[in-house]
Amino acid sequence: MIDLKLYDRLFGVGCHQLKFNGLFLQGTADIDGRDMAVIGTRDHAAIDGTIALQISAAILQVVSEDTVSGKSPRPIIFIADTQGQALSRHEELLGLNGYFAHVVRCVDLARRHNHRLLTIISGEAVSGGFLAYGMMSDCICALPDAQVRVMDLRAMSRVTKISLERLEDLAKASPVFAPGAENFWRMGGIHEIWTEQDNWPQRLIDALDKATNSDARAAIGLERGGRHMAAPIKSLVVNS
Amino acid sequence: MNRLQISYFEASARKRVNALVDADSFTEYCPPELRKTSPHLALLDSPLALDDGVIVGQAKLAGHSVLVIAQEGRFYGGSVGEVHGAKICGLLEKALAKKPAAVLLLADSGGVRLHEANAGLIALSEIVRSLLQVQAAGIPVLALVGGSCGAFGGMGIVTRICNELVMSEQGRLGLSGPEVIETVKGVDEFDSRDRALVWRITGGKLRRALGEATVLVDDLIPAFRTAAIQLVERYKTQTLVADDLAVLLAAQSNLVNRRTRFEGARDGREIWQDMFTDSARVPDMTVEEFNQQMSVLL
Numbered sequence: 001m002i003d004l005k006l007y008d009r010l011f012g013v014g015c016h017q018l019k020f021n022g023l024f025l026q027g028t029a030d031i032d033g034r035d036m037a038v039i040g041t042r043d044h045a046a047i048d049g050t051i052a053l054q055i056s057a058a059i060l061q062v063v064s065e066d067t068v069s070g071k072s073p074r075p076i077i078f079i080a081d082t083q084g085q086a087l088s089r090h091e092e093l094l095g096l097n098g099y100f101a102h103v104v105r106c107v108d109l110a111r112r113h114n115h116r117l118l119t120i121i122s123g124e125a126v127s128g129g130f131l132a133y134g135m136m137s138d139c140i141c142a143l144p145d146a147q148v149r150v151m152d153l154r155a156m157s158r159v160t161k162i163s164l165e166r167l168e169d170l171a172k173a174s175p176v177f178a179p180g181a182e183n184f185w186r187m188g189g190i191h192e193i194w195t196e197q198d199n200w201p202q203r204l205i206d207a208l209d210k211a212t213n214s215d216a217r218a219a220i221g222l223e224r225g226g227r228h229m230a231a232p233i234k235s236l237v238v239n240s
Numbered sequence: 241m242n243r244l245q246i247s248y249f250e251a252s253a254r255k256r257v258n259a260l261v262d263a264d265s266f267t268e269y270c271p272p273e274l275r276k277t278s279p280h281l282a283l284l285d286s287p288l289a290l291d292d293g294v295i296v297g298q299a300k301l302a303g304h305s306v307l308v309i310a311q312e313g314r315f316y317g318g319s320v321g322e323v324h325g326a327k328i329c330g331l332l333e334k335a336l337a338k339k340p341a342a343v344l345l346l347a348d349s350g351g352v353r354l355h356e357a358n359a360g361l362i363a364l365s366e367i368v369r370s371l372l373q374v375q376a377a378g379i380p381v382l383a384l385v386g387g388s389c390g391a392f393g394g395m396g397i398v399t400r401i402c403n404e405l406v407m408s409e410q411g412r413l414g415l416s417g418p419e420v421i422e423t424v425k426g427v428d429e430f431d432s433r434d435r436a437l438v439w440r441i442t443g444g445k446l447r448r449a450l451g452e453a454t455v456l457v458d459d460l461i462p463a464f465r466t467a468a469i470q471l472v473e474r475y476k477t478q479t480l481v482a483d484d485l486a487v488l489l490a491a492q493s494n495l496v497n498r499r500t501r502f503e504g505a506r507d508g509r510e511i512w513q514d515m516f517t518d519s520a521r522v523p524d525m526t527v528e529e530f531n532q533q534m535s536v537l538l
Contacts, residue, residue, distance in 0.1 A: 060489055093511070094499060095400070095450060097400050101400035136368065151354060187359060236276070237331055240270065
């Protein structure tokens, strides 16, 4: 049995119709008469080629349905819960990066077709799996328990040959490498972190209303004091 | 040294750029003199580079105006940090205003720079969005992969979003590097020290056979140059439009078919056996012979 508590809390009891296929989910929701499409993964899915194709097919289906029906394009809510890409020789042989690139292209198509795109991070958002679809939307929101990271500090310590103690110490002052939704928020990589007390359907609607299709994350990161270099370096190059 | 003998694999990013574009035509943006180094590496007392491992600028290619991005694989594996990523992103935004004949991406990168992992991951997602905008504006982005780091992680995804991909046999492309898979899943899953195996999984011939690389060239900078010129001139004569629903539905079924056709395959040999009559010879074929056989197959 799949626990529907999360989706009840996000959209309201009886306000969503979701189909589950393995760790992939797809369906619709309706908050106060506003229709939206829902696409996501659950249970910390490792994204392999099969799941990537399920995500891209679902996006293409939404774009196609709204094109055919002539209705105004529905928002797409991505529910991201991924431990990252599947680690497998078979997947690498077939070019998993190309499957992820295809997902990215499909997300971009939806944006160009005026679908508002919103990501809700539940559970985990890690590295490549997160990059492929969760990070491509117009607005990225994290639930209170969300774990966001590229790599844990222990593994990072091994690769960079910097002691774990030193990394843990530096992580207190800098949001730049340590895991955590709060760190990504400060750097502009996450737009909102919701709290346990929040009315999530209301926050979702508010986030949809506020979102735009331009990428302002570098400016947001500068404003929040977590990413000082990105925005000015970009401007420096643009104005060269 | 004979200019025709310059190995792309062996060359630095700067050497690649200078030998790839028209002589003395390259102007660098945000050059090393500005000393825009990584504040995060400095905090960790780690070595810095004055260009943060990436060179961006404008140049001429056979007289055509191009913008160029070249990653330096010898600096933290060409990895993307905050400054490095922002330079690439800025260059792509510059392309929207400048409208060059093409943007050339000389990728040589393992992906996110772990010393500044969060900034690197966010930067990669910003690069992807900027790149898609450049393409939607009708400007082709051409990836060149033939360096020691190949294109992995987020850069592996970026490379596959590009309109064309020129690879050498020595070039490698993927998502997770063999070392990462071996570390997490064990040596039976992927022996990263088996070089021949690594190349059969990630190398240029495999990527060309699957249709991911669109051109396979010899490991020589002039060969990359010739291929880039041909592509830039081809795009001059055709209007580039952003992928529509029909194009992406076709791409979807292609990718589905690949999974069915090569279900369970774990070695490039299985792909050769499926495609080539003389599959055992594929690793030894010259680029010329390989391309000739591919042209019959495709």
